[in-house]
Amino acid sequence: MIDLITGKTKSGKTTLIKEKIKTVQNPVIILDFKNDFDDVQTKTINLGLIDPFLSPMNYKDAVAINSGLVEYSQFLAERSQEVLKDFCLEEDWKEFKMNDLIDEALKRATNGWNQHENAKAKESRRFLNFKKSKQELILEDEINKIEQTDIVVIKTEGLHSIQTRVLSFLLLSRLQEKFPSITVVSDNINYLWRDGHLFSFSKIFDFEKNNLLLSFNKTENFPKRLKQHIKNVFIFKLENNSDVDFFKQFNIPIDAKAKRFRQGKYVEYNLNDILINEPEIQMA
Structure with a gap:
């Protein structure tokens, strides 16, 4: 409430x-x-x-990150779902965690046929760079x-x-x-x-x-x-x-x-x- x-x-x-x-x-x-x-x-x-990428991610994490990145688009969550289903049984994908989930999802979005999705993925990468020396x-x-x-x-x-x-x-x-x-x-x-x-x-x-x-x-x-x-x-x-x-x-x-x-x-x-x-x- x-x-x-x-x-x-x-x-x-x-x-x-x-x-x-x-x-x-x-x-x-x-x-x-x-x-x-x-x-x-x-x-x-x-x-x-x-x-955040020092720890494994699951589907809910992907949705949270997607929500913070872009408005009215679920491209990262949808691509993450595809990745998870490739690595585990479909009944388990919502809870399954993997280390490189977001990176793999971004690669698929960048290399896909959807040009709007390509652009969103490329733009998102610079905001998902948390590898500064102090961010540990x-x-x-x-x-x-x-x-x-x-x-x-x-x-x-x-x-x-x-x-x-x-x-x-x-x-x-x-x-x-x-x-x-x-x-x-x-x-x-x-x-x-x-x-x-x-x-x-x-x-x-x-x-x-x-x-x-x-x-x-x-x-x-x-x-x-x-x-x-x-x-x-x-x-x-x-x-x-x-x-x-x-x-x-x-x-x-x-x-x-x-x-x-x-x-x-x-x-x-x-x-x-x-x-x-x-x-x-x-x-x-």
């Missing part, structure tokens, strides 16, 4: 998130790519130090450090946004397999949650089972594909009338007055109920 937190920059959204994660029981994964959570004393994982950590080792009650801050130093999305999706997919559910925090990271990338990722990541606290400055950045998973909304000072119109589709009684909220003021709604409250948080 999703808690959608919307409002202008410095309206109080990040402060609310920090309060909410204190009471969460499952692992909290904070995607802190803008260093807004440096004051959270907890474990840290730097995606910029991980080479193994993904499984980092995941094994995470325990049920942990709050983990994820950094992404030195990575292109596409590489960050690839590794983020791969990490979340793997963590979903380890824990019954996880809580994911994303504060104004628009490039992670585009509909085109969620086209494939939503096939392997359970947005109902897991909890997501997604914060956006503008509602136009919230992906249409995830609307059905929204459970709660937290509305801070809004940017414009289009934000007001966004919430009206859920029958939320919000109007232009929300554009004049004080810093720290917000209203909270549960989409299954009526207005819960109108609290105000104290800004530091």
Whole structure:
């Protein structure tokens, strides 16, 4: 399920998130790519130090990587499926892992007859180069450090946004397999949650089972594909009338007055109920 937190920059959204994660029981994964959570004393994982290809991959890994790379295309996942079926029985291919799965899939895509796929494969190779001297950590080792009650801050130093999305999706997919559910925090990271990338990722990541606290400055950045998973909304000072119109589709009684909220003021709604409250948080 999703808690959608919307409002202008410095309206109080990040402060609310920090309060909410204190009471969460499952692992909290904070995607802190803008260093807004440096004051959270907890474990840290730097995606910029991980080479995902130091460990074997399976089909779900291929889908996660495919989702991070390209929008509305499943070429890498489909080619990976072909490779896996060549190496194991068809009933086992979804779970079978192999070291060079992605490389073999890219070779097939590059050498195939589909020119669009050829171009995508060639372009993808430069974003799947994680062989820098500092990128020597193994993904499984980092995941094994995470325990049920942990709050983990994820950094992404030195990575292109596409590489960050690839590794983020791969990490979340793997963590979903380890824990019954996880809580994911994303504060104004628009490039992670585009509909085109969620086209494939939503096939392997359970947005109902897991909890997501997604914060956006503008509602136009919230992906249409995830609307059905929204459970709660937290509305801070809004940017414009289009934000007001966004919430009206859920029958939320919000109007232009929300554009004049004080810093720290917000209203909270549960989409299954009526207005819960109108609290105000104290800004530091």
